[in-house]
Amino acid sequence: MIFIKIILGLFGLGIVVFVHELGHFLAAHLAKIDVEAFSIGWGNPILKKKIGAVEYRLGMFPIGGYCKMKGDIDYSELWKNMYNGKKQEDGSYLAAGPAARIFVHFGGPFFNLVFAVILLSLLWGFGFERNTLPNKIILVSEIFPGETYPADFAGLKTGDRIIEIAGNPISYYHEVQENIALNPEKTLPVLVERDGEIINLNITPSLDKSTGMGKIGVYSWTDPVIKDIKDGSPAQLAGLMPGDRITGANSQKLRNSMDLMKIIDQNPDRLVLDYERAGAVGEVQFNNDEIKTQIGIIWDSISYRTPNLSLPSAVVKGVKESWKTLTVSITSLRLLFKGIDLTKAVSGPMRITYMIGEMATQSFEQGFGTSVRSITDFLALISIALCVMNLLPLPILDGGMIVLFLVELIRRKPAHPKAISVFQTCGIVIIFGLMVFAVFGDILFFIRQ
Numbered sequence: 001m002i003f004i005k006i007i008l009g010l011f012g013l014g015i016v017v018f019v020h021e022l023g024h025f026l027a028a029h030l031a032k033i034d035v036e037a038f039s040i041g042w043g044n045p046i047l048k049k050k051i052g053a054v055e056y057r058l059g060m061f062p063i064g065g066y067c068k069m070k071g072d073i074d075y076s077e078l079w080k081n082m083y084n085g086k087k088q089e090d091g092s093y094l095a096a097g098p099a100a101r102i103f104v105h106f107g108g109p110f111f112n113l114v115f116a117v118i119l120l121s122l123l124w125g126f127g128f129e130r131n132t133l134p135n136k137i138i139l140v141s142e143i144f145p146g147e148t149y150p151a152d153f154a155g156l157k158t159g160d161r162i163i164e165i166a167g168n169p170i171s172y173y174h175e176v177q178e179n180i181a182l183n184p185e186k187t188l189p190v191l192v193e194r195d196g197e198i199i200n201l202n203i204t205p206s207l208d209k210s211t212g213m214g215k216i217g218v219y220s221w222t223d224p225v226i227k228d229i230k231d232g233s234p235a236q237l238a239g240l241m242p243g244d245r246i247t248g249a250n251s252q253k254l255r256n257s258m259d260l261m262k263i264i265d266q267n268p269d270r271l272v273l274d275y276e277r278a279g280a281v282g283e284v285q286f287n288n289d290e291i292k293t294q295i296g297i298i299w300d301s302i303s304y305r306t307p308n309l310s311l312p313s314a315v316v317k318g319v320k321e322s323w324k325t326l327t328v329s330i331t332s333l334r335l336l337f338k339g340i341d342l343t344k345a346v347s348g349p350m351r352i353t354y355m356i357g358e359m360a361t362q363s364f365e366q367g368f369g370t371s372v373r374s375i376t377d378f379l380a381l382i383s384i385a386l387c388v389m390n391l392l393p394l395p396i397l398d399g400g401m402i403v404l405f406l407v408e409l410i411r412r413k414p415a416h417p418k419a420i421s422v423f424q425t426c427g428i429v430i431i432f433g434l435m436v437f438a439v440f441g442d443i444l445f446f447i448r449q
Contacts, residue, residue, distance in 0.1 A: 010062045012375065014040055016112065016383045017065045020390070023111025024067040024104060031100040034070040034091035041065060069093045069104075098405040105398040105405070112387040113322065116380040121318030127308040128373040131301050133173035133220035136161045140217040143262045149217020154203035156192065156218065163198075164191035172302065173220035180205045182328055184214035222257040225300040233296020238284040240275065240297065247281075248274035257299045264291060271295075325381055329388040395427035 018040055028035050034053060039045065041059025048057045059065070071092030089095060096104075138158045139151055156162075162170050165179040166188045179188070184207040192199050205214030224246040229236045246254050249263045250272055264271060271286040286295055309317060391399040404423070408414045 012379055013382070014062065016115070016379060016386055017063075019111050019115045019383065020108040020386055021065045021067045023107035023109070025107075026111075027104045027107025028067065028069055031096050031104050032091065033093055033096050033100070033104060035067060036070055037066075037068040039066050039068070067108075071095070098408040102402050102405045102409070105401045109387040109390045109398055112383040112390075113326070116325070116383045116387075117315070117318045117322045119318075119376050119380045119383070120321045121314045123373060123376050124306065124309050124317040124321075125311060125314035127306045129303060129305050130174075130373070131303050133222055133301055134161075135163065135170050135173055135176060136221035137173075137176070137218040138221050138256060138258050140219060143219065143258050144265065147217075149215070150203055150206050151216045151218045154190065154201050154216070155199075156190075156201065156203070156216075157194065159194070159221070160199075161193040162190060163193050165189075176218070176220075180216050181213040182331070184208070184212075186214075219258050222299045222301070224254045224257050224260065226297055227300040228298040230296035230298065233294075234286055234290035235284075235296040238286065238295075239282075240273075240284060241277065244275045244277050246273055246275050246297075322380065322384060325384045326388065329385050394430060395424040397427075400427055 021038060021040070025035055025038055036053070037055045037057055039057035039059050041057075041062045042064050043060035045057035046060055048055055050056070069092075071089065071094050093101070137151075137156065137160055139156065140149055141147060141152050142158050162176050164170055165176065166183070168175070168179055170176055170179070184205050187202055187204045190201045190203050192201060203216055205216050207213075208215045226235075226240060226242050226244045226246070228242050229240055246257075246260065248254055249260050250267060250270065252259075252263055254260060254263075268291055269288045271291050273284050273286075275282050275284070390397050391402075393403045394400045395404075400423075404414075404420065
């Protein structure tokens with residue numbers, strides 16, 4: 001199964017990288033720069049084929065890629081040649097003006113953004129099934145006492161139904177999550193329905209330093225009705241069935257599914273469940289080992305289908321969703337400097353590959369439609385993240401090269417090689433540091449699995 005996840009993950013990541021390098025490739029042709037090689041993956045090519053003047057390669061290491069242009073040589077030599085005004089051959093990288101080079105480097109990130117818009121537009125055009133939870137909430141502090149959360153300070157109570165956040169109407173729990181996650185440390189007006197009365201509150205989500213997202217300390221209220229049972233799980237072996245309502249646990253009444261977590265937390269060595277089925281009542285018991293491995297109950301949820309949008313409406317929705325993800329990605333970069341745990345919040349290529357594969361395999365288990373939506377959503381997210389990361393003003397990245405060529409365009413001559421050397425060194429140190437955190441975080445992630 002892990003092998004399948006890796007293969008699916010590499011395939012998904014390869015698509016995003018291919019789109020990025022295709023942007024550079026097409027931009028180079030439009031800028032009259034000759035492309036010598038187009039590769040998906042790094043290292044020695046395991047497959048290659050020359051078509052016309054371009055050699056197409058599949059690298060040994062299936063992460064990343066490159067588009068090699070004529071005259072694109074070692075950077076130190078590159079800047080010396082540019083600064084000294086050395087004449088270049090027609091069709092080479094340096095023969096093109098700074099504006100053309102900016103265009104080429106911007107092409108990759110731009111294609112990633114366009115790709116995300118296309119994916120999300122298609123998704124909303126065809127419509128999709130979504131599984132979510134009610135917007136009725138439970139306070140985390142009631143389930144796991146001992147810590148106070150923003151929801152407690154704001155005056156929220158278990159049983160409240162959140163109907164609006166910062167002017168955005170809320171119908172489902174995933175909308176609560178989205179609005180809170182995107183606004184850490186910002187005070188938000190909230191409307192809640194409590195016992196038929198509408199109440200105005202203000203809440204300030206705290207910053208979750210393990211994810212870089214906002215949190216307020218609430219769960220969704222889910223009635224303790226079993227939707228499904230995992231095959232081979234303790235719950236299935238005990239005889240529980242979909243449709244059963246769990247009414248009690250260890251002689252305590254169950255109001256919602258989270259009450260069960262609270263009871264297990266209080267007594268992790270013994271669990272006796274009372275249930276109702278078609279008017280009859282029953283009881284099942286679980287031992288310590290079964291509780292630790294999770295008993296295999298999947299609780300009831302809400303499933304709905306989004307409407308099929310017309311082509312113009314789908315494109316508008318795709319642009320809006322892409323813009324929202326883009327702004328979130330940029331905001332997340334700012335939060336890196338607020339003390340978040342980089343080993344958890346920053347994912348490296350290994351974890352991203354695994355996450356794509358994990359999402360694909362889990363989604364296929366839930367049906368073809370769900371798998372297509374989940375994978376499309378995640379590929380759009382990765383594509384936009386790649387766009388943002390590559391536009392950072394750091395050497396080697398597209399953003400760093402664009403900055404240097406903008407300087408050249410304004411000064412009408414390249415920057416001095418020594419200045420470039422300092423700029424590159426600082427950027428490489430930053431990139432190397434982030435990669436160390438990312439790889440270390442990936443290793444910890446797989447150890448915890």
